[in-house]
Amino acid sequence: YVGWTLTADLVSLFPLAGWLGRPKDMYLAAPALLLVPAIHAAHGEVRSAGISLAMRAAMLGVVYLMARSAEDECASSSSSYVCVPIGQFLVGYLAVTTTMILDSAFLARTQRPAAGWDRLPVLGASAGADGRRLLTLSARF
Numbered sequence: 001y002v003g004w005t006l007t008a009d010l011v012s013l014f015p016l017a018g019w020l021g022r023p024k025d026m027y028l029a030a031p032a033l034l035l036v037p038a039i040h041a042a043h044g045e046v047r048s049a050g051i052s053l054a055m056r057a058a059m060l061g062v063v064y065l066m067a068r069s070a071e072d073e074c075a076s077s078s079s080s081y082v083c084v085p086i087g088q089f090l091v092g093y094l095a096v097t098t099t100m101i102l103d104s105a106f107l108a109r110t111q112r113p114a115a116g117w118d119r120l121p122v123l124g125a126s127a128g129a130d131g132r133r134l135l136t137l138s139a140r141f
Contacts, residue, residue, distance in 0.1 A: 043110065059099040
C-alpha cells in the first residue's frame, strides 16, 4: 500500500503549504498529520499507524518552528532586499521529505506472515537428559 501513502502525502502537501501562511488554521495541518496513519490503520497495521502519527507530529512541530523562525527573520530585516530564509526552508524540507520517505519505505508494509510460513523447517537447540546439547531440525508437513 505504498502508493496510497505516497498519494496521501502528495495531497496533504497543499494544505500544509497553506498552513504555513495561516498557522492559526490548524485544520490545514490535519491531513499531513492524519491521512497516512489512517491508511496504516485501515490496512490493519496499528503499530505502524502509531509510529507514523508520532513521526508526523514531530515533523509538523519542526515545520511550524522553521516557519515562525523564517517569519521573525524576515520581519527583523531592515533592508530593502527580498527575504529568502534558505536555512529554515531546507530544514523544513528535510523534515517533510524524511518523514515521507521513512514512512513509505519502512512502515507501509504488511507485517503479517506469509501463508505457509509455519511449514518451514526449524533449526533449534536443546539439552538432552544427560545434559549434553542437541541440535534439532523439525518441520511440519
